[in-house]
Amino acid sequence: MMEWLSDDLERDIRERRFVTQNAGRRVPGLLWLPQQAPRGLVLLGHGASGHKRMAYVLDVARRLAHEHGLAAAAIDGPVHGDRRADPDAGEMKVFEDFRAAVVERDLVEGMVEDWTHALDALQSVEALAKLPVGYWGLSMGTTFGVPFVAQEPRVQAAALGLMGRSGAVGTSGAVGDRLVRDAAALSCPIFFLVQWDDELIPRPAALELFDRIGSRSKTLHANPGRHVEVPTAELLASEAFLAQTLAAP
Amino acid sequence: MMEWLSDDLERDIRERRFVTQNAGRRVPGLLWLPQQAPRGLVLLGHGASGHKRMAYVLDVARRLAHEHGLAAAAIDGPVHGDRRADPDAGEMKVFEDFRAAVVERDLVEGMVEDWTHALDALQSVEALAKLPVGYWGLSMGTTFGVPFVAQEPRVQAAALGLMGRSGAVGTSGAVGDRLVRDAAALSCPIFFLVQWDDELIPRPAALELFDRIGSRSKTLHANPGRHVEVPTAELLASEAFLAQTLAAP
Numbered sequence: 001m002m003e004w005l006s007d008d009l010e011r012d013i014r015e016r017r018f019v020t021q022n023a024g025r026r027v028p029g030l031l032w033l034p035q036q037a038p039r040g041l042v043l044l045g046h047g048a049s050g051h052k053r054m055a056y057v058l059d060v061a062r063r064l065a066h067e068h069g070l071a072a073a074a075i076d077g078p079v080h081g082d083r084r085a086d087p088d089a090g091e092m093k094v095f096e097d098f099r100a101a102v103v104e105r106d107l108v109e110g111m112v113e114d115w116t117h118a119l120d121a122l123q124s125v126e127a128l129a130k131l132p133v134g135y136w137g138l139s140m141g142t143t144f145g146v147p148f149v150a151q152e153p154r155v156q157a158a159a160l161g162l163m164g165r166s167g168a169v170g171t172s173g174a175v176g177d178r179l180v181r182d183a184a185a186l187s188c189p190i191f192f193l194v195q196w197d198d199e200l201i202p203r204p205a206a207l208e209l210f211d212r213i214g215s216r217s218k219t220l221h222a223n224p225g226r227h228v229e230v231p232t233a234e235l236l237a238s239e240a241f242l243a244q245t246l247a248a249p
Numbered sequence: 250m251m252e253w254l255s256d257d258l259e260r261d262i263r264e265r266r267f268v269t270q271n272a273g274r275r276v277p278g279l280l281w282l283p284q285q286a287p288r289g290l291v292l293l294g295h296g297a298s299g300h301k302r303m304a305y306v307l308d309v310a311r312r313l314a315h316e317h318g319l320a321a322a323a324i325d326g327p328v329h330g331d332r333r334a335d336p337d338a339g340e341m342k343v344f345e346d347f348r349a350a351v352v353e354r355d356l357v358e359g360m361v362e363d364w365t366h367a368l369d370a371l372q373s374v375e376a377l378a379k380l381p382v383g384y385w386g387l388s389m390g391t392t393f394g395v396p397f398v399a400q401e402p403r404v405q406a407a408a409l410g411l412m413g414r415s416g417a418v419g420t421s422g423a424v425g426d427r428l429v430r431d432a433a434a435l436s437c438p439i440f441f442l443v444q445w446d447d448e449l450i451p452r453p454a455a456l457e458l459f460d461r462i463g464s465r466s467k468t469l470h471a472n473p474g475r476h477v478e479v480p481t482a483e484l485l486a487s488e489a490f491l492a493q494t495l496a497a498p
Contacts, residue, residue, distance in 0.1 A: 196460070196469075207456070210471075211445070220445075222459075222469040 002121040013065045020075075022117040025110070028052065028082035029075040029118055032061040033127070038071035040246035041128050043115065043155075045137025045145050046074060047162075049095040051081030060136060060235060068243035071128060075118050077140060078107045098140075108175055111144040112151065119154060132246040136238065138162040138193060138230070139200075142209075143171055143179060150182040157245035158186070159238035161193030162227060164205025171201075183212040190215045191241040193234055194222040201227065251370040262314045269324075271366040274359070277301070277331035278324040278367055281310040282376070287320035289495035290377050292364065292404075294386025294394050295323060296411075298344040300330030309385060309484060317492035320377060324367050326389060327356045347389075357424055360393040361400065368403060381495040385487065387411040387442060387479070388449075391458075392420055392428060399431040406494035407435070408487035410442030411476060413454025420450075432461040439464045440490040442483055443471040450476065 005017040014033040019026050030052050042064055046057050052074035061072040076083045079097045089097075101107055122128050135158040137145040142163035149155045165176035190213050194206045210220045219241075223231050254266040263282040268275050279301050291313055295306050301323035310321040325332045328346045338346075350356055372378050384407040386394040391412035398404045414425035439462050443455045459469045468490075472480050 218473060220471040224467060
């Protein structure tokens with residue numbers, strides 16, 4: 001079930017809020033549409049402590065629309081954004097709640113289901129029904145993105161990174177095991193980002209995750225800097241990769 | 250001293266053979282010029298067992314001219330190409346001669362001097378005198394390129410890769426030690442290529458070399474495949490990187 005909550009036009013891009021219902025969970029989302037008929041749809045997974053409309057997600061969505069004529073959609077992750085009773089909670093509080101929640105219950109399987117359900121709902125929109133689909137998500141967006149894309153044949157390309165099996169950000173234990181296991185099941189073209197001086201994800205863990213990716217076509221871009229210091233040029237490169245891959249026959 | 254040997258036009262690109270004399274060594278080279286006044290000059294270092302006009306060097310030179318309006322120049326490495334009494338020797342023979350020579354005498358220092366001398370000579374050509382200078386060289390082109398660029402302030406950007414301190418291709422011992430030491434002295438923007446399944450350069454050695462590069466601006470691109478299987482898209486990316494960096498103010 002999909003409910004539309006708002007419909008705004010900003011900088012020539014239509015932005016529509018929606019909610020889907022899945023297994024008793026209300027999943028809040030956003031859809032961005034370019035002026036012309038979209039050439040593809042990219043699902044955007046935000047990072048831990050953020051939300052579906054955090055600055056870099058909005059930037060990516062708008063550039064995908066403006067520069068590449070692609071539609072984009074984002075949903076809040078579990079215990080994030082409008083899924084919270086206190087959507088304005090500070091980043092530290094959200095991050096701590098996420099770390100506590102992720103060891104308690106299987107957030108990964110739930111989020112895979114939420115993405116699948118959101119994609120079903122989005123494809124019920126006529127303008128989106130037959131478009132090629134991509135996925136874009138760094139950090140927590142990769143923790144959830146790898147298992148989602150690994151089992152979702154509709155996704156034809158993914159931009160991932162800033163993640164690996166390690167002690168940080170809830171990717172240890174069963175979540176980390178699933179991450180590297182599902183990476184081997186990926187088969188679509190993958191663009192993978194590594195921050196060379198990532199203080200959250202040890203470099204060997206990030207490189208191991210890239211190594212495990214089963215896709216025949218995969219590429220790694222690494223740059224100096226900490227976790228949140230991804231160069232804008234690499235965000236642009238990840239967007240161009242998705243546009244190019246989704247446009248291929 | 251610089252002597253011009255030929256001047257041909259092919260596919261709108263002027264190709265001029267030259268020889269420079271340096272410390273008793275005759276160093277044979279090639280210069281490629283775009284139709285319009287060049288916007289920069291890129292020095293091309295070929296790989297072991299190849300020569301200054303091997304297929305991928307010629308491809309890079311022509312695309313630099315055609316796509317980016319850049320001049321390019323290449324010289325033969327020691328015991329390679331027209332520096333040999335038998336320039337048509339097979340690749341295996343050349344490779345073996347190089348491996349033997351590189352442990353016997355200091356080929357690196359000689360090649361650094363040859364590049365410096367060739368650049369002096371090229372800059373005596375009026376059309377090239379004041380252009381920004383870049384360097385492009387993979388594998389052996391990096392073994393020589395890192396020490397050359399590290400001590401050559403005229404070089405403002407370099408595309409390197411497929412190399413590291415290891416047992417293969419003569420980069421062990423003193424040559425390998427110098428490679429990683431000089432990498433720390435690099436300061437210009439660097440584009441670095443790694444082949445994820447390189448059978449000649451162990452992955453940790455290639456990643457170590459990238460890690461050692463002292464430049465604040467450096468980027469690593471890694472792709473599946475063996476040493477000689479660099480995707481054409483990455484060659485194009487390395488050329489675009491040089492064009493963009495040399496065009497920056």
